[in-house]
Amino acid sequence: MPTFVAIGKPVARVEGPQKVTGEARYPADILLPGMLWGKTLRSPLPHARILRVDTSRARRLAGVHAVLTGADIPDVRVGRRMRDMPVLTRDKVRFLGEKVAAVAAADEDVAEEALELIDVEYEELPAVFDALEALQPGAPIVHEGINAYEGLAQPVQEPTNLFSQLVWTRGDIREGFARADMVFEHTFTVPRVHQAYLEPHACVVRVDSNGRAEVWANNKTPFLLRNQLAQASGLPPEHIRVNTAYIGGDFGGKGSFMDVPLTYFLARASGQPVKMVMDYTEELQAGNPRHPAFMTIRSGVLRDGTVVAREARCVFNSGAYAAFKPTPGANIPGAMGLSGSYRIPHLHIVADCVYTNTVPNGHHRAPGSPQAVFAEESHMDMIAKALNMDPLEIRLRNVYQEGDKTPSGPYGEQTLVQVRGEATLRRAAEVFGWGTPKAGPSTGRGMALYDRHTGGGQSSATVMAQADGTITLRSPTLDQGAGTHTILRQLIAEELTIPLEMVRVVTVDTDSSPFDGGVGGSRVTHCAGQATLQAVQGLRQRLATVAAELLGVPEERLRLQNGRFVVQGDRTSIPLAQVASTAAAHGPVAVEATYNAAQLPEVTSFCAQIAEVEVDPETGQVKVRRFLTAHDVGTVLNPLTHQGQIEGGIAVGLGYALMEELKMEDGQVQTLHFGDYKIPTARDIPELTTVLLEEPSGPTPYQGKGIGEVSNCPVAGAIANAVADAIGVHITSLPITAEKVLAALKSQGRPARA
Numbered sequence: 001m002p003t004f005v006a007i008g009k010p011v012a013r014v015e016g017p018q019k020v021t022g023e024a025r026y027p028a029d030i031l032l033p034g035m036l037w038g039k040t041l042r043s044p045l046p047h048a049r050i051l052r053v054d055t056s057r058a059r060r061l062a063g064v065h066a067v068l069t070g071a072d073i074p075d076v077r078v079g080r081r082m083r084d085m086p087v088l089t090r091d092k093v094r095f096l097g098e099k100v101a102a103v104a105a106a107d108e109d110v111a112e113e114a115l116e117l118i119d120v121e122y123e124e125l126p127a128v129f130d131a132l133e134a135l136q137p138g139a140p141i142v143h144e145g146i147n148a149y150e151g152l153a154q155p156v157q158e159p160t161n162l163f164s165q166l167v168w169t170r171g172d173i174r175e176g177f178a179r180a181d182m183v184f185e186h187t188f189t190v191p192r193v194h195q196a197y198l199e200p201h202a203c204v205v206r207v208d209s210n211g212r213a214e215v216w217a218n219n220k221t222p223f224l225l226r227n228q229l230a231q232a233s234g235l236p237p238e239h240i241r242v243n244t245a246y247i248g249g250d251f252g253g254k255g256s257f258m259d260v261p262l263t264y265f266l267a268r269a270s271g272q273p274v275k276m277v278m279d280y281t282e283e284l285q286a287g288n289p290r291h292p293a294f295m296t297i298r299s300g301v302l303r304d305g306t307v308v309a310r311e312a313r314c315v316f317n318s319g320a321y322a323a324f325k326p327t328p329g330a331n332i333p334g335a336m337g338l339s340g341s342y343r344i345p346h347l348h349i350v351a352d353c354v355y356t357n358t359v360p361n362g363h364h365r366a367p368g369s370p371q372a373v374f375a376e377e378s379h380m381d382m383i384a385k386a387l388n389m390d391p392l393e394i395r396l397r398n399v400y401q402e403g404d405k406t407p408s409g410p411y412g413e414q415t416l417v418q419v420r421g422e423a424t425l426r427r428a429a430e431v432f433g434w435g436t437p438k439a440g441p442s443t444g445r446g447m448a449l450y451d452r453h454t455g456g457g458q459s460s461a462t463v464m465a466q467a468d469g470t471i472t473l474r475s476p477t478l479d480q481g482a483g484t485h486t487i488l489r490q491l492i493a494e495e496l497t498i499p500l501e502m503v504r505v506v507t508v509d510t511d512s513s514p515f516d517g518g519v520g521g522s523r524v525t526h527c528a529g530q531a532t533l534q535a536v537q538g539l540r541q542r543l544a545t546v547a548a549e550l551l552g553v554p555e556e557r558l559r560l561q562n563g564r565f566v567v568q569g570d571r572t573s574i575p576l577a578q579v580a581s582t583a584a585a586h587g588p589v590a591v592e593a594t595y596n597a598a599q600l601p602e603v604t605s606f607c608a609q610i611a612e613v614e615v616d617p618e619t620g621q622v623k624v625r626r627f628l629t630a631h632d633v634g635t636v637l638n639p640l641t642h643q644g645q646i647e648g649g650i651a652v653g654l655g656y657a658l659m660e661e662l663k664m665e666d667g668q669v670q671t672l673h674f675g676d677y678k679i680p681t682a683r684d685i686p687e688l689t690t691v692l693l694e695e696p697s698g699p700t701p702y703q704g705k706g707i708g709e710v711s712n713c714p715v716a717g718a719i720a721n722a723v724a725d726a727i728g729v730h731i732t733s734l735p736i737t738a739e740k741v742l743a744a745l746k747s748q749g750r751p752a753r754a
Contacts, residue, residue, distance in 0.1 A: 010640035043093035046667030047127035079323030082151035095320035097286035142355035168409035176309025176346025180300025188375035199248025221518030288362025324362030334368025366709035377717030428630035446721025448714035454706035455523030456597030469577030483641035522706030534593035620741035634698030653715025
């Protein structure tokens with residue numbers, strides 16, 4: 001491994017002091033002169049025609065500056081990719097919690113009072129809440145005229161609630177099943193879950209006298225948000241500036257436009273800035289949670305455990321709209337995970353996205369993958385059990401090898417290189433002690449495997465030498481909590497061999513930078529990192545030219561060492577800070593770079609996890625005692641933030657496996673506060689062992705790999721397999737609650753002990 005100056009060091013988060021002192025400003029902290037509060041009236045019904053909206057009493061209330069219904073704003077639909085969602089619904093509501101009217105008032109209390117004065121008359125319509133039922137003939141149709149929506153991947157045969165279908169294939173599925181000695185089929189279900197970020201969605205919008213809009217929002221994709229608001233408002237994108245603001249937690253949920261278009265219309269109507277902040281009841285009722293899914297996997301297997309054929313279908317319950325999904329076809333790419341990290345020669349996978357009269361779903365830390373990996377890895381263990389094989393053995397027999405190809409589908413087919421799946425599995429088993437005696441009959445062990453590409457896209461960066469000798473990075477990439485700016489700072493310090501204290505990161509608004517794809521998809525260290533690396537290398541070259549002139553030597557004789565330009569073969573040197581100061585004497589010296597990874601890299605990153613659980617046979621309670629996570633990581637740029645991503649992901653996965661569920665009854669969310677919606681606490685986290693297989697092979701600067709969405713995906717599968725090992729039966733629906741465990745024990749004729 002090379003020796004680094006700043007890379008590989010456990011550097012604390014650069015924004016930490018601002019956050020702990022209160023200096024950091026989040027959107028809810030923004031105060032502008034004359035600012036009003038915006039509030040939304042939401043539908044009490046899951047599916048209904050709007051017959052009449054009377055806002056006259058609300059308009060007369062003192063302190064109310066604007067009242068809007070769908071009839072008061074342009075009849076447009078918005079969305080991240082598929083534009084199917086109205087800013088305010090006009091003709092009918094499609095889920096309980098949909099926005100029907102909005103007010104802007106002098107303060108929050110007046111706004112709340114005004115909402116109570118709005119009268120809406122509804123005609124209730126039949127509703128459908130289950131995705132499979134929504135596909136049945138005669139089911140209520142959530143959207144008429146789907147084919148008119150912009151962003152629809154392909155036309156559909158109306159009327160239908162199925163609006164998107166993705167297919168992945170390899171080989172000949174009939175031939176594959178004809179080869180098989182045995183066929184196994186299992187079905188799995190997973191619930192909708194919320195991202196549970198600490199900060200709810202919030203935004204502030206100001207419209208100036210020229211009609212230009214300014215936005216502050218906790219949105220991690222500012223340029224995409226600008227485009228979405230442009231579509232809704234009719235403004236050219238260059239007439240909208242999205243300003244920087246801190247984000248109080250993301251986990252996939254802060255890429256949506258949420259209330260920004262509505263806040264814009266309230267600001268335009270009132271002539272004053274408007275702030276909207278969702279409370280957590282609204283978040284849980286009308287946010288953009290992870291999709292519930294119904295998955296069936298059918299595999300053809302040889303007697304030695306080789307999987308030769310697999311067909312699978314995943315039905316995602318999209319909720320009432322597709323607007324919160326940014327991927328092509330408004331579908332979920334992670335469904336490809338139903339093939340697993342395995343070299344199955346014959347595959348056919350179908351992923352459907354279906355409208356229902358429920359809360360619209362969005363993205364939550366590796367969209368589609370936690371659902372698919374839970375199902376697929378449980379399926380692999382169920383096959384192993386039927387064949388009397390060790391779960392490790394069946395995975396080693398089938399895991400991807402060098403040169404294998406991914407299934408062909410919407411994202412093309414790729415040949416995998418530098419494949420480390422087998423090594424990751426073996427190392428995980430070795431460190432954990434797989435195969436050693438267990439503590440007792442109520443103890444079980446389970447494993448799961450997952451692989452993920454580091455994401456791509458476009459990013460830009462500008463690196464500047466200041467007159468005081470310091471270096472400034474101007475970046476449009478926000479730090480949503482993962483430590484992005486700390487990593488970028490380390491990259492610059494490494495390239496210039498200077499202390500971190502000499503590097504400053506400034507986040508710039510959408511007026512001040514070329515397009516940036518924003519945060520998401522485990523892409524930031526790759527794309528923003530490479531843009532920063534190119535910019536700082538360009539700056540280093542320009543400073544070397546200045547240093548050569550100052551020292552009177554050719555550039556090729558200079559090298560950077562400990563923050564100084566040193567003349568090779570001579571003791572003569574000059575501090576980089578002095579060179580930067582000289583170069584910037586007449587203004588900052590800046591180099592801008594743009595990096596665009598249009599295709600996913602061929603290198604993937606593997607994660608193998610092993611859980612050990614103890615099941616109480618009297619209560620069905622599951623306790624995770626030990627958990628090991630092994631990662632094929634390339635070069636780790638910052639061990640502290642890297643480990644933080646791993647541990648945070650495991651906590652998210654633990655909640656998904658054992659307790660989290662956004663429960664719904666007849667379209668009404670039943671868990672509307674964190675007293676009912678359970679998430680893991682520190683006491684729920686087990687003893688954790690992390691194993692890193694470091695080998696420089698990734699696409700980030702210095703050959704690292706993405707980590708943000710890797711560690712949460714296999715957790716539920718590992719825990720489910722461990723529970724099955726303990727009780728002798730697989731639970732095929734999440735979360736794995738005590739009630740489900742007791743029911744499984746009783747199904748075996750093993751009632752709880754008296």
